[in-house]
Amino acid sequence: MKKLILSATVAFTVLTTSNIYAQQGFGTNTPDRSSAVDIVSNKRGLLIPRLELTKTTEAGPVVKPENALFVYNKASVNDVTPGFYYWEAANVANAKEQGLGRWVRFVSSNSGSAVTVSAGDNVTVKDTKIGHDTNYEVSVKGGTAPNQVLVTKKDGDNYITEWVNPEEFIIGVNGVTAEKVGDEVHVGLGGDLSKPTEIKTTKKNTLAISGLDKLDGTAGKEFDATSQNIVIMGTDGILKVVTPKALIDDAIDNGDIDGKALTSKGNSIQIDGTAAATALLKEVNIEVKGGDKAGQILVTKEVKDSSGTVTGTTTEWVDADKVGVEVTNGIQKITGADGTTKLGLGGALTEDKTSITTTDKNVLAIEGLTSVDKPVTDNNIVIADKDGVLKQTSAKNLIEDAVGKGGLVAKTLTTDGKIVIGDTQSSELKNAVLVDTKLSIKEGSITSTEILDGTIANIDLGNGAVTSDKMTAGVADKDGKIKNADKGMIPVAGDNGTVTYQQITGELLNGKALTSGSISVFGGETALLDATRIDITGGTNKGDVLVTTDKPLLNEKNEEVKDKDGKTIYITEWVKASDLGNTVKSGQGITVKSDNTVNLGGEITEPTILDLTGNGSLAITGLDKADAKQTNKAVVVQADGKLATIDKTPVGPINVQEGDVFVDQSVTNYHPSMEEIVIEVTLGATDTNLSLPAVNGTEGQTISVKIVNADEKHNGYLNIKSGSDVLAYGAMPFQGWIIKSNGTKWIVVGRN
8 A cells, every 4th residue: 555755634625616605505606695594596405314212202213402402203102103203392390311301293284183171071172272182181071979970871772871879879788788878888797698709819919817806725715626616618619517527537537538657666665556657747756855964774664653653764865884784704893983883894804705706897906005124025916826826035035046046947048149147158047037048239239328438449450440431520500419420521630639520611721811902802712721912914005994895815725715615715904095986886876976975866768676574764954845846746755665755636637428437548647656636627518427436545545526517407317426435416516525535445525
């Protein structure tokens, strides 16, 4: 996309050269001064917004309509019909913000209908005129006597209304009584029901009867199940009476009531009888109440009267030690501090043999045993014989005597010969261990850490004991771990005589520096064994410069020296600066003067690029002001970065008429980067199809189009198109449009 180098402000185009008025004119270039909008046409009308209202009291679909807003309604719904309406805002504060008001329909002599209001039977009409409006107040005519009511009566095939006295039509039936008391009719509950009667209730609308006598069991208010009944309601809602026996006992026996069970979940009470499963109205569980403390047992005791005669028995919780229990065979009674008696292990075994059987899962353990104090010989070990009987024996009898008497076979302890037993010669000892055992030194397990300094001397090493393939150089890493030295390391003696392996460096060898006064030397502080300085020998004249000649560098064999890429290396020589003209030449907008100064200027004969990426910039200051009398051009930067000039405006006026017209073809010097193009259109008998240029590259371009016809004698229309899309059309005299490109599409930004 091309961009203008010079910034330009696109002025809003004045679509006509005639005088400009504050009023808006359509079909005229000179709207009447007394009008805000002047529309002139001899064959076209004004088409106002058409929408669908919902009702006269709702503003929608218009949001916050202004008072006097004018629309045409298309809908027939509620109280609106097709026609012209205007909004009449309510006479209250913030009526517009709240959308308060009404739609008022315009009614003409041929669209309205007459409204007649006349009084009927028992109706009065009072009219009041307010300006052009008539207000009709319609009310019901009163009766001929006090307390009369207006009722509907059938008169043949019709129904009429009539004022009558209440007692003439209010009759008590179906449980309701009507009684005339003075001028009033009292209506109340009472009497016979003459038909099935239903009273419907809801969760909120309930039925209650208050003030009934309550049978609370006090004197005179006892419930007599033999003579009194209970009121119940059936599934159909009908009230009935029933005896208590029929309601409960018989219903349970017949299975009409789902009785609940009497149970003892803890099985502390036995419940007999099949009736227990449905014996109660609610499920009940009964258990024997526990004693006062843990360990008590429930016993049966005799109940005696005051004379000591046994009258029966009862149960009672007592301590277990209060009940006679005989203990034997390793079980004893233990009386606690609280006086209770418990049973525990202890005492003599009284049976010939007492066995405790264990399995893999069910084992026997004794925890909390104390440790045996030394010497072991003073203590015994508990063992089980082949029959499982526990016995005790000493540790000496179990191990040493068993080995000594031959009851236990001992094994031999041997070594690999590097370890000796007892003296400096033996590597075997019989009857020393319970299983055959051999001792040996693990390969590589003895390092310099385990060998004391001076332990191994040259005399301890036989000829050929240590060979080069057995020797390794070890160095410590940053964590102190020993690893093999890197290739090229040598042993170096330190200040204290210790030897470490280090890489060969200039510092290690106390190397000497390589320096230069005219050549930069980096990292040469210890590069040589002797201090050396190299410099470039200067020229013979002050101000000489060192340049590369066209003479190749030759080696001792008189062959050209080449670099690693195979390119020839040339020698250098000192020349006078004034002789640089022989090597520096002008070109591509650069001029070299006779005094060897280099200036901008000259011919550019090949593509030249100035790279301003990063933080670079290019500015030209002090330019002359453009001459207004000349036809100036604009400089643009093309997509490839090249600079070019274009005409700022089209050449001459652009007038188009009937037929297909293309803007980029009608403007002889058209360019997508032109700021603005003004086109005048004269309409004729047929349409004029004005096609805008392709939008690519036209970002910011403005095209102003004006119909210059002064009357409506033409039949053709102007159609403004972008590709196949019609952006705008019109045929009114002096009608105009402003169209602008955003680089992706043409947009109509103004019209009149």
